[in-house]
Amino acid sequence: MIETRDLTKMYGDLYALNRLTLKLERGDVYGFIGPNGAGKTTTMRILSTLLNPTWGEASVCGYSIYNNAKEIRRLMGYMPDFFGVYDDMKVIEYLEFFAAAYRIKGPERRRKCDQVLELVDLGYKRDALVTSLSRGMTQRLGLARVLLHEPQVLLLDEPASGLDPRARIDMRNLLKELRNMGKTILVSSHILPELADICNKIGIIERGQLLFDGDVQTAIKQVRQNAVYFVAVGHEQNATARELLEAHIDVKTVEAREAEDCLRVTLADGVIDGSFIADLLLQNGLRLKMLKEEEIDLEDVFMGITKGITN
Ligand SMILES: Nc1ncnc2c1ncn2[C@@H]1O[C@H](COP(=O)(O)OP(=O)(O)OP(=O)(O)O)[C@@H](O)[C@H]1O
Numbered sequence: 001m002i003e004t005r006d007l008t009k010m011y012g013d014l015y016a017l018n019r020l021t022l023k024l025e026r027g028d029v030y031g032f033i034g035p036n037g038a039g040k041t042t043t044m045r046i047l048s049t050l051l052n053p054t055w056g057e058a059s060v061c062g063y064s065i066y067n068n069a070k071e072i073r074r075l076m077g078y079m080p081d082f083f084g085v086y087d088d089m090k091v092i093e094y095l096e097f098f099a100a101a102y103r104i105k106g107p108e109r110r111r112k113c114d115q116v117l118e119l120v121d122l123g124y125k126r127d128a129l130v131t132s133l134s135r136g137m138t139q140r141l142g143l144a145r146v147l148l149h150e151p152q153v154l155l156l157d158e159p160a161s162g163l164d165p166r167a168r169i170d171m172r173n174l175l176k177e178l179r180n181m182g183k184t185i186l187v188s189s190h191i192l193p194e195l196a197d198i199c200n201k202i203g204i205i206e207r208g209q210l211l212f213d214g215d216v217q218t219a220i221k222q223v224r225q226n227a228v229y230f231v232a233v234g235h236e237q238n239a240t241a242r243e244l245l246e247a248h249i250d251v252k253t254v255e256a257r258e259a260e261d262c263l264r265v266t267l268a269d270g271v272i273d274g275s276f277i278a279d280l281l282l283q284n285g286l287r288l289k290m291l292k293e294e295e296i297d298l299e300d301v302f303m304g305i306t307k308g309i310t311n
């Protein structure tokens with residue numbers, strides 16, 4: 001649905017985008033993650049045909065950004081990171097204005113506007129002035145606006161930025177709803193955890209370069225080679241458990257966690273499944289009280305991949 005090859009944008013001698021190669025299949029929700037200045041907005045502006053690349057290829061639903069801007073705009077909804085709303089306009093008037101721009105006519109126009117308002121849960125603000133909306137509501141209105149012409153592909157530039165925790169959850173649920181409707185979505189954020197559970201793929205971009213392209217689990221593995229498990233046995237069995245684990249070929253190191261009364265076991269390189277730990281301890285007659293894999297902080301994964309370099 002979206003494909004780019006060696007997409008490059010230069011401003012003077014700065015590479016805002018450096019040979020970006022991306023592919024989104026139908027129904028993909030692709031999290032485009034990177035720090036400020038990474039090139040996220042640049043990519044979206046190019047894909048929405050608002051900005052010309054310096055070189056490289058990009059297409060949406062098979063249409064080239066160079067030759068088929070009109071078709072692309074019809075198929076795509078682009079929600080920029082900042083968009084203006086007009087003073088003295090009611091929510092419904094604002095939507096009708098854009099619906100008219102999309103040439104949605106007659107009773108269909110009103111019906112469509114009400115439909116997208118319901119979808120983003122703003123039906124009750126139908127007659128409020130757009131300037132009276134909160135930031136979260138304005139973002140939802142912006143999303144409603146890009147849904148009017150029923151685009152198959154959505155580009156959403158930091159839809160959750162500036163929202164409070166509650167509004168972020170609302171936005172996330174809304175994205176899930178759009179995903180369930182079968183839309184193909186490219187959504188950006190500068191934080192990974194925010195997108196991790198709604199995206200089936202992520203790309204981590206920095207200084208115009210795609211540092212990672214794949215699923216979240218693979219990103220985690222890339223940053224941390226060794227899986228870590230926490231193991232708790234009967235208090236008096238700690239020493240025995242430790243000896244058994246240390247002697248096992250799939251274990252790299254074992255350290256005691258006095259405070260939690262458990263052992264932290266790092267598996268050998270390349271070993272991901274720690275279920276052998278349970279077998280080992282139980283076969284040796286120990287009482288296994290807890291065995292769980294250490295949760296990985298997605299923020300660490302992001303920092304590990306980007307190393308904090310920005311333009
Ligand atoms: N019109 C412009 N002229 C010069 N440089 C620009 C222009 N637009 C963007 N840039 C530069 O291109 C780089 C990428 O910018 P871009 O807006 O794509 O980043 P971003 O990932 O969207 O960042 P943010 O998270 O801050 O929104 C930055 O270094 C930026 O300064």
Ligand SMILES: [Mg+2]
Binds near residue numbers: 040041042081157
């Ligand atoms: Mg941006």
